[in-house]
Every structure is written in C-alpha cells, then in structure tokens.
Amino acid sequence: MSALVDLEARQRVQLDALLSTALNAAGVEGKLERFLPSVPLGRTVVIGGGKAAAAMANELARLWPAPLSGAVVVPYGHQSPSYSGPIQILEAGHPVPDGNSVVAADRMMELVKDLSHDDLVIALMSGGASALLVGLPEGVSLEDKQGLNKALLKSGATISEINAVRKQISTVKGGRLAHAVGKARLLTLAVSDIPGDDIRKIGSGPTIANAAEAVAATPILERYGIDVPESINRHLRKGLDNPSPDDRSRRAGDSAFLIVKPGDILIAAARCAESVGYKPIILGDDLEGEARELGSAHAKLALETLRAGRRACILSGGETSVTVSGRGRGGRNSEYLLGFVLATAGQEGIAALAVDTDGLDGAGDNAGAVAFASTLTRAAGKKLDAAAYLRRNDSYSFFAALDDLVVTGPTCTNVNDFRAILIDPVIDR
16 A cells, blocks of 8 residues: 555656646747737737736736737736736636626727727737627627526537637627727737637637638537527527628738647646656647546546556647536536546556646636546545546535645636646556
C-alpha cells in the first residue's frame, strides 16, 4: 500500500506541473505584439469580449504607443481589480446571458459608429463572447434568448452547433459587428476555444462573417428536440427568406489572427511530460462528444498502454458535451473523469486530470478534478456510489467529497479543456 501511496503522491506532483505548464501556455502575455499594426492616422478603438478579453486589453494597453479608447466585456469576476488602463472593462452573464450582455453589445455598436478610413478598430475576442455580447433582433426578448441558451447547454449539442444557432439570432454575431465598423480598418485578435481553430466561430464571430452557416440553426434545433418561442421561429424564417447583407466574406482590408490555440498547450505539456520521463501521446486538441463516453474510451486506451508496459502521458483537448438528465452538480470535465474512473476500475499505475482552462467547469467553482487508482477505494470508504453519481450528473459532489477537485479560480484565458493521463506501469514494492 505504501508503494501505491508514494506513486500517487508523485503522480499528483506531475499532474500539478502539467496543469501549470498548460495554463502558462494558454495565457496571452507576450502573445499580441507580433500581430500589432502601425499606429493609424486617426483613432484606435478597442472592442471585444470573452474570458480572455480583459487580459488581452491589459496587454494591448501596455504595448500600444498611442492613445486608446474602447471597451471589452468579460464574465463576472474575470477582470483584474488592479487594472486601470484606458479600455473600459464591462461585466456580464455567462454561460447564460443577462441584461448586461445586451448593454455590452449596444456599447460595442456605439463605439464603432461614425468611424473614418483613418481609424483602426482592434477587436479582442475569446471564448465566452457569445453569451456576453447579445444583440436582440426585433421581436426577440432577452428571456427568449436565455431560455434557448439554457436548452442548448443541456441538450448535448457541440459548441460549434450551439454557436451556429446563436449566430442566427443576433444583431452582432456572424460578422454583423464588423459591418457596423463601416469605413475603418478592422483587426481581430483571438484566443481560440473552438475545435479546429476556425476563427470565424470564436464568440460566434461578431467581427468575422461566415455565410456558410446561414442555414444551420433550424436543423440543429430539430436534431436535439429544442422547442423555441414563436418569436425566434419567426426570426429564423425571415433570415432564411431574406439573408442578411452582413452574411458575407471577410471585408477587404480587414485582418484576423489567432494569438493562442488549444494545440499550444498540448505541445507545452508534452515537453513537460517528456522532461520527466513520460512518452507523450497527443490525441488531438479538438475532441468532442459525450463527456462520460470519451472518458470511458480514454480509460480503455490507458489500460492498453499500461498492459504494453509503456510509461506514457496521454494528452488531449477539445470541448465535450453533457446531456443533462439528472439533478446533480458538475461540468463536462468532472463528468469525463468520473466516466474514466469507472472504466479504469481502480487499476494501479493510472492517474488523470481533466480541467477547463478558463478555471470554471460547468456549474461548479472548480476547474475540474483529478483521479487516481485509489479513487474508487476511497469513495467506497465514504459510501459513495460512483455510478449513481454519474447517473444523476453529480460529478462535482463526488470529487468534492474526496477532496479531488482542482480549483484555480478564473484564469483570464480560455482554450477549452485540458486532459492529462499518466501511465506508470512499474510500481516498486
């Protein structure tokens, strides 16, 4: 037993190191400068939103050699209390939008009004902007959009599908904010939280249009059995009959760059793992699907790797989904990990971590959780039925009872999920 305890202590240290490395790689500090253009003849106006927007605004204000003005919007609690720069930091609801989300969208539209050819607009975009910037189409209420958002989040739809729907029911998403910029030059700098790193999908693409998604909303709603108010149905029918003039390709003269991508953190973590003797195995930065099912699939791979006698670190990213059927508390990463724990069944030599890089996993106050070979044994000692917790979507409560939650607080960035599995086939006895 002491050998297992010692191994798990070492594995916890390595998982902590991998997490620290991943979050450092996900940060925006030092990532903007090479993408910045020359100072324009006119004004430089900053707009944007998302979990990384305040950190990006702070970095931009530090680097830009001329006056700046503008505003970005972040989720509550995602701005630094010490920030006092020229860019206003607004706060709004996430993952479900609120009244401040509407105020923020109106503010962005006001900021880009009446600009000239001599002006430059810098848009700072990252994951979370879809809920934070809510432009209400005529006849659609905030309550309508809140209800739709809640239904989408519980449906099991992928983030790409959710954003495709959001994009069609907005006056700012899908390039409509870019259209409002008018004559000014527009530069978008983005932190990717999208599988595949399609910059047009980050935050539902307020500053970059994607006309190919113009007809995607209704089939997605039907696929997941989501009923919407007549106001939204009416808006969607109108949109299909009369495509918006804003649904077009990127405006001439505009530019857009990804400054941080999910793949960056996997590469950094792989180097960290390799430095302490693990063979890194990167499964990809764009994995999707039902969280518990992916956890089970990764458990099978971990068991195969263990049987092969390989000391390895299996790394992956992406954004899974949770189809909510129970009344528990949790997020996609803790649900993934609980599925993983049940499938590995306490096999010695395997440990894992799963977190959301924004620091908040679903409805919890945690980033995710960790698991070890002893997890099920410790759970049994506390009379915790892991399968029952999974059935009611209560992964948060399960890992909280074992003191295995990972708590980082808001990280002020977001490149989706980070998962690391350690395989140590040799246990000294």
